[in-house]
Amino acid sequence: MALHDESTEISRVQRLYDASYRVFSSGKAGLPTLRHIRWLQEFLDVMEPSDVGIDASSDDEGLSDAESSPRSRNGLILGKTVKQITYIHIHECEDFSIGIFCFPAGAKFPLHDHPNMVVLSKVLYGSVRSKSYDWVTSPCSSLKKGGLAKLVSDNRLIDARCKASVLFPRSGGNLHSFYAETPCAILDVLSPPYSEDMGRPSKYYSDIPIPNLPGYAVLKETDHLPDDLTVRGAPYMGPELSLKAMY
Template sequence: MRVNGSLADRKGSDQVATGKSTSSSNSKKNKRRQKKSAAMPTAVQRVFEACKEVFADGAPGIVPSPDEVERLRSVLDAVMPADVGLSPNLSFFRDVGTGGPPPVTYLHLYECPKFSIGIFCLPQGAVIPLHDHPAMTVFSKLLMGSMHVKSYDWVNDPLGSDQRIKSSTGASLAKLHTDAISVAPCETSVLYPAAAGNLHCFTAVTSCAVLDVLGPPYDDEEGRACTYYRGNACSNLPGDGLTRCGEREEYYAWLEERGSEPDELVVRGAEYKGPRIVDH
């Protein structure tokens, strides 16, 4: 999902100590912290270092090798809520009771032209509507809670063209990839530029948080804008949108573009207070 503007407050929270003894004490503590940090990088730092290597030669539409995908997935699998400063009692996970849709909170960790790292925090009932990830590889790690995930892939012309199949109204045909509830802890999911559920939507069954890595990140000027969609089950395919392939059921839908800012989606930024990423 695209987060427009500088939502996250990135001001440092360190306080400057006064007094000779306090300053000296803090200096010693900082040195000990630096030595400990150098010896054992935080989980967030390990994610960052893996991203730098996995996406080093990345470009729009270029998928990392299977080994690189598994390497980054393994690093993300090891991240726990406490590693990024999250706990269920934070205000991010409570519906503020405004009468509108529960707001989604975005915590910005890092972004460069190659990749971005961020966390979406959803109170119960919050929804991130169906949206795409053009020419991007996306890693999503459910850190806490349970979430319903529904995802699709575009269906291209069977004659071999890379053009989507479209209806008379301009909607594009998509095939259902996932329609399930994920419960933390679980494995990191990976979607690709043209497969594994490139379009997805999230609904918070309980309060939950998702750590997202996008490679490369959204960029309107580069043609990677985030587009939202609404869908309807196909009525002109066998079985009213249901076909059978052996024992496997396959569902399809016509998806219509909704633009870049759905009314029911409210995203707010908040200061990330977990361990910081150091870009050497």
């Protein structure tokens, strides 16, 4: 099954990319089965911050300033020193994307959906609380830009000891929000990626509890990005990916 001759030198992020390609890329094996997803999860389970160019030690002696991402002396991103939610893009093709969100302690990422996507997520360091829902009614029903949703988890603590989680288009908590209890980072594999052109835009929601229906809420799409949400980008400093499996 090895995709490279130099199997002993393959980085973990390369293995993750290769496995994602095998599971998600079109024309390979049709829609992924649960077995495929579980197989891919195992590649995420072993990922550590250094595998994707992040130094998660707590020292903050990096070369930090307002314009650049904090770096360690060996060039890694000092994940625990980011002051804003920071996205590190690793890869995107038409079938899947791989990237990392780094959060400072106390950061909130608002409720958002993953339309028609499968998303695998692994906390690399730190801990985060998550709230998640699945749609009960279509978001395009009579409730304009909203719908009825069932609570899947509330205030669920996820940390680096947890195995990778997975959500599906209709189950597993397709809509979720996060609160960073400590500085933390989440490595995501999304398939397919968000795409305005392909009808998979990123949307944000507010949840309105239903007093007589505990465990359910009406979710309403917000008109614009929440004012207090700022995501900055940082360069990927991990091992270079070989995309030769694409050809």
